[in-house]
Amino acid sequence: MTVVGHLINGQRREDSSRTQDVFNPAKGVASKQVALASKATVEEAIAAAQAAFPAWRDTPPMKRARIMFRFKELLEQNADRICALIGEEHGKILHDAAGELQRGIENVEYACGAPELLKGEYSKNVGPGIDSWSEFQPLGVVAGITPFNFPVMVPLWMYPMAIVCGNCFILKPSERDPSSTLFIAELLHEAGLPSGVLNVVNGDKEAVDTLLTDPRIQAVSFVGSTPIAEYIYKTATAHGKRCQALGGAKNHAIVMPDADLDNVVSSLLGAAFGSSGERCMALSVAVAVGDEIADALIARMTEAMSKLKVGAYDDKSNDFGPLITRQHKDKVVGYIASAEAQGATVVVDGRQARIAGCEEGFFVDATLIDRVTPEMTSYQEEIFGPVLQVVRVATMQDAMDLINAHEYGNGTCIYTRDGEAARYFSDHIQVGMVGINIPLPVPVAYHSFGGWKRSLFGDLHAYGPDGVRFYTRRKTITQRWPSANVREGAEFSMPTMK
The missing domain is CATH 3.40.309.10 (Aldehyde Dehydrogenase; Chain A, domain 2)
Known part of the structure; x- marks a missing residue:
């Protein structure tokens, strides 16, 4: 039986010490197996992402965006294969799978605007000869934990934006329908993504807990049930991580x-x-x-x-x-x-x-x-x-x-x-x-998705403008180049503009 493995540092990997059946839910029979990553395998993926981060952080946003443009084209060219993989493991009808894929592609399209989204702000002469500006800088290595019901769309809510913002990403998809997620990750590498920037590890609670507690992970995104969302949020934040955890609904x-x-x-x-x-x-x-x-x-x-x-x-x-x-x-x-x-x-x-x-x-x-x-x-x-x-x-x-x-x-x-x-x-x-008079008010890609109360743990919603904010941190720089002819004495009062 075929075993679905992992994608680490640009290469397919198997970690077959533990496996779990993947079912065709329409037939009620196991069609393949998925490898469940050990703590060591997840740590290897984190190390690969950490090693790739310095070069990727310094890659100009325009070059990152060009990879996303090529990725979008590959998603459209491989739509039939992707939808079939969704249907085989999730059971979703092909026309519904096509809608899921399209909503994911729209988030890739939004991520293609990275040069505009990351521009920051600039103010000249905030003081005599003093200029100030802000930048949006990446966090480092970030992670996403995604649910079975949207194996394509929800991952595409996360890693395209995280990656164009300059981060490296570890994705832990649902172990119930992993094949479409892994196939799409390989398409992103085909589009030109450097090895190590996106890594996929399939697994269960052992993999999740490794991501939540490893100090190299700076932020965690999650979509799933409310009890698990609350656990994810509490555990991640207790270990000093930024976290957005989207939970259940009624x-x-x-x-x-x-x-x-x-x-x-x-x-x-x-x-x-x-x-x-x-x-x-x-x-x-x-x-x-x-x-x-x-x-x-x-x-x-x-x-x-x-x-x-x-x-x-x-x-x-x-x-x-x-x-x-x-x-x-x-x-x-x-x-x-x-x-x-x-x-x-x-x-x-x-x-x-x-x-x-x-x-x-x-x-x-x-x-x-x-x-x-x-x-x-x-x-x-x-x-x-x-x-x-x-x-x-x-x-x-x-x-x-x-x-x-x-x-x-x-x-x-x-x-x-x-x-x-x-x-x-x-x-x-x-x-x-x-x-x-709209039954499913799911925001388009250039807005943001998220509920209130126990449907969301964290301050920022998914994708859209909140996605940019979640995957970056603001840095404000203030500078002065004083004139060679002007020398000022020490000031001990709070500096102000009078």
Whole structure:
């Protein structure tokens, strides 16, 4: 069986003392294995990055950007291969994988603007004959730990920006679907990246803890569940590292009585069930304001969901695919059962999904649950599956209070024709990313991505302008070249401009 190894100092490496199966989730069988890096292997990758840093730091930003331009072209030329690798190991349908890749490419495009992004600021004559300016300098060796649900896009949120800012990078991708990540890293080397600037180590907690505690790592980026995000943040910062750790979500959509129901249904289908709900921006709760709109929404969703098609990644007529593992399938099924046991109504039940030719796959079909209440376990926790729950409330303020009270604050949206209501919602909702008649308000590459509350640990969001700030530190230089004919005496008071 093929073993997926590591990429260290520009070379493929195997560390096969420990391995883990990588599954084709549509078939439910192991298709390959991934090597789990030892502490020594991770330390070797860090040493390679540290050795490459001085030369890369001194490489002009324009030359770094040119490598990213070539990298973008290679990503586009190899799109079919990349999407197939995503589908084989994640289960994501090819059209969905293509969307993931495109959003990643957009972050590479933003990174191509490094010469502009790193310009800094300059002020002449801040004092007599004194000039001052700021520079954005790289941190050194930085690391990223990325999740299974976006094996291409999320790494591309991180290392293109870190690298064009002059850092060297250690990537620890998810061990569940490592092949597309490793293939793309090799494309970046094909584009001209020097050896050691980007290193990929596959692994588990041993690899993660090595990155979090090694003093040579200056900063850590993470995307994953909230319990792990909190652990990453606390451990990294306790060891003196800069850290951004993006956690889980419970994203609500408020459906107002005046909403365009056709738009609502179409939006919720894709936002709740796309990628089998394994998105941190998936809409998992519809909050219907009033029983009339709730009843209409349930009826329309039930009809529309009967036409959804679930199956393997390589049939583009499928709407979404399997869950990532059998264990995760069992977890999602457990949430549906708990909602039912606690008094909710399972209107559309996806627990018995059976796909011809994929009988052993990890499938849960689209599920709709009505009359969910805030004390239910399925409401409180992140399901991360193709499950949409409906909560009924009397007023818009009730809906907003429900959202603001939740521990997560990643994304939310409102469906309404009322501009005043939409503006009030966007001003007062305690959530980091807000949509108005937009189901997935994921910021474009030249903005930044991040939630509030327990959806983000750290002060800076991912990619965009915050990405530049995270991967650089500001240095301010003030200089004077005094005239040969002027000699000043010592001053003991605080220097000021009078």
